[in-house]
Amino acid sequence: MNRLDEVAMVDPEVAGFMRAELNRERRKIELIASENFASMAVLQAAGSILTNKYAEGYPRHRWYGGCEYVDVVEETAIERAKALFGAEHANVQPHAGAQANMAVYFCALEPGESILAMEKAAGGHLTHGTEANMSGALYDAHFYGVNRETERLDYEEIAEIARKCKPRLIIAGASAYPRDIDFAAFRRIADEVSAILMVDMAHFAGLVAAGLHSDPVPHAEFVTTTTHKTLRGPRGGMVLCRSAFAEALDHAVFPGIQGGPLMHIIAAKAVAFREASLPSFKQYQQQVVRNARALATALQEKGLRLVSGGTETHLLLVDLTGQEVTGNEVATALDEVFITVNKNNIPFDDKPPSLTSGIRLGTPAVTTRGMKEAEMYEIADLISLVIKNLDSEEVMGRVRERVDELVSGFPLYPDL
Ligand code: PLP
Numbered sequence: 001m002n003r004l005d006e007v008a009m010v011d012p013e014v015a016g017f018m019r020a021e022l023n024r025e026r027r028k029i030e031l032i033a034s035e036n037f038a039s040m041a042v043l044q045a046a047g048s049i050l051t052n053k054y055a056e057g058y059p060r061h062r063w064y065g066g067c068e069y070v071d072v073v074e075e076t077a078i079e080r081a082k083a084l085f086g087a088e089h090a091n092v093q094p095h096a097g098a099q100a101n102m103a104v105y106f107c108a109l110e111p112g113e114s115i116l117a118m119e120k121a122a123g124g125h126l127t128h129g130t131e132a133n134m135s136g137a138l139y140d141a142h143f144y145g146v147n148r149e150t151e152r153l154d155y156e157e158i159a160e161i162a163r164k165c166k167p168r169l170i171i172a173g174a175s176a177y178p179r180d181i182d183f184a185a186f187r188r189i190a191d192e193v194s195a196i197l198m199v200d201m202a203h204f205a206g207l208v209a210a211g212l213h214s215d216p217v218p219h220a221e222f223v224t225t226t227t228h229k230t231l232r233g234p235r236g237g238m239v240l241c242r243s244a245f246a247e248a249l250d251h252a253v254f255p256g257i258q259g260g261p262l263m264h265i266i267a268a269k270a271v272a273f274r275e276a277s278l279p280s281f282k283q284y285q286q287q288v289v290r291n292a293r294a295l296a297t298a299l300q301e302k303g304l305r306l307v308s309g310g311t312e313t314h315l316l317l318v319d320l321t322g323q324e325v326t327g328n329e330v331a332t333a334l335d336e337v338f339i340t341v342n343k344n345n346i347p348f349d350d351k352p353p354s355l356t357s358g359i360r361l362g363t364p365a366v367t368t369r370g371m372k373e374a375e376m377y378e379i380a381d382l383i384s385l386v387i388k389n390l391d392s393e394e395v396m397g398r399v400r401e402r403v404d405e406l407v408s409g410f411p412l413y414p415d416l
Contacts, residue, residue: 004416006012026209028172028338029379029403030369031123033315033362034175034203036232037369038268039275040412040415045268046234055264058250070263071345080273084209085217087240092114093261094237097226101127102134103239104222107252108169108196111138116158116195117166119143122347123317125200142167146177146347151308153177154184155185162193172216173200173218173224176344176360179313183219198222204313206230206364209276211286213313221245230288230314230364232281233272236265284367288314291363294373304387307346308359319346323387327356333386334359337399338407339379378406 004022008015023036038046050070056063059071059078072093092293094100098261109115115135118124122145126133129141142165147154162170170193172186183199190197199216205225207213217224223240241249254261273282292311299318300306307317319325327343334341345351346358361383366375382399389395 006364007396022413027261027404027407028340029382029407030365031339031341031361031363031379032365033342033360034226035362036229036364037412038228038234038272039095040218040413041235041249041271042232042268043276046273048265048267050267051262054255054260055261055263058254064110070266073263073267073270074261077270077273080237080270081240081279084273084277085223085240086215087217087223089241089246089249091239091241091250091253092236092266093258094224094239095258095262096235097125097184097200097224097237098127099253099257100224100226100237100239101198101200102257103249103253104168104198104224104241105135105139106256107245107249108198108222109139111169112140113168114140114142114165114277115169115171116142116144116165117171117173118153118164118177119145121145121345121349121353125173125175125202128200151347152179153181154314155182155189159189159192162189162195167195168194169198170195172202172220173197173202174175175203176315176317178306178316179308180312181213181215181216183214187219196221197281198224200224203229203315204227206232206276206285207289210282212285212289213284222249227269227272230285230300231272231276232284232364232368234265234268236262236269238269255349270366282348287372288363288367290373291303291367291371291376292316294360294406295363295380297346298377299384302380302384304384314364315348315360317344318359318361318383320355320359320387321346321357325387325390326351327358330359333390333396334383336371337381337386337396339386340405358393368405369412371410375406375410378402397409 054064055067056069057073077089077092117128130136144158170190197220199220204213227236294318296310305319331343341359343356344358344360345356349357351357
């Protein structure tokens with residue numbers, strides 16, 4: 001009997017929703033750049049009895065009794081994270097990426113101090129100082145974007161902005177930037193203006209672990225990440241930092257911004273870090289990057305323009321301005337033919353975030369499913385057909401059939 005059967009006996013209603021979601025994941029082509037399919041080992045750890053345990057505090061220094069086994073689980077996760085990324089200290093307790101970032105702000109800043117981050121419209125993240133987020137409400141946020149011509153980070157321009165706003169903290173890292181990032185350049189800027197450097201590697205952490213993306217750890221005081229994107233672990237967050245900040249950071253996470261840690265998720269993080277240390281993970285990440293490049297080339301061959309002209313990572317941004325459709329229309333139409341993407345603003349977009357002029361595509365999930373370059377060419381063809389035939393029910397029907405055929409060759413979670 002598997003776990004969905006157990007849920008079905010107690011709560012058929014929720015089990016029905018869970019089955020429907022499993023079928024959706026199996027049936028659709030998943031191109032959301034921030035998503036992935038965790039392994040059965042990660043799922044089992046996340047769905048385990050460790051959810052029962054309260055463990056406020058840190059290993060060997062808890063506020064509750066009975067922590068002898070969760071202590072070693074957390075120590076194992078910490079040691080594996082440090083080894084995987086070559087970090088001096090790791091805190092594996094943040095419930096998600098947002099909490100990892102919040103912990104660093106709480107540790108490194110006083111309310112009202114200034115931060116400098118990539119603006120959301122250019123690819124930055126909500127938690128990097130936007131008005132709606134606590135990071136924008138509590139701190140004096142300033143932003144850099146990308147160069148209008150190259151659509152890439154312009155380090156001279158970032159330095160200029162930093163000289164003017166004199167930030168206490170500079171944030172590098174983004175949610176929708178398809179290019180590698182020069183962390184040494186960010187370090188030089190931070191040193192020039194006496195700022196602390198935080199890198200949010202949530203999106204590309206898996207590539208860093210595999211040595212396929214510039215490594216932020218040697219350059220930044222703090223590195224934050226999610227564990228569920230390219231890293232392919234459970235939904236969660238983590239902060240890496242230098243030893244000098246270890247105690248202050250731990251205090252900022254607990255009791256600063258969180259209560260009891262999610263020990264089942266920390267166990268799943270430990271399992272994911274082990275998986276990420278294996279040669280097969282490097283091969284997986286190499287395929288993620290190859291697939292992103294193949295998808296980019298194939299879309300360009302169909303006449304679609306990509307922001308910055310391509311990708312060096314796991315994601316790409318399609319500029320739809322020449323197609324006279326919005327990102328919203330395309331994302332909705334793709335969903336109807338079982339291809340899941342998200343609408344995304346492109347740099348210098350004149351459309352609001354609810355419409356957008358772009359879509360963001362990523363290859364981590366389809367690569368986990370086993371797809372390779374040939375499938376990326378097929379997917380690019382399907383996406384291009386949808387963009388160019390939004391009103392044709394006949395084309396949409398044919399695309400749906402081809403999606404069915406494609407995914408049937410790549411079974412997902414056969415044991416569930
Ligand atoms: N940082 C970046 C760069 C992200 O892309 C995301 C999520 O998309 C986050 C932080 C927040 O992560 P979470 O959704 O786990 O809070």
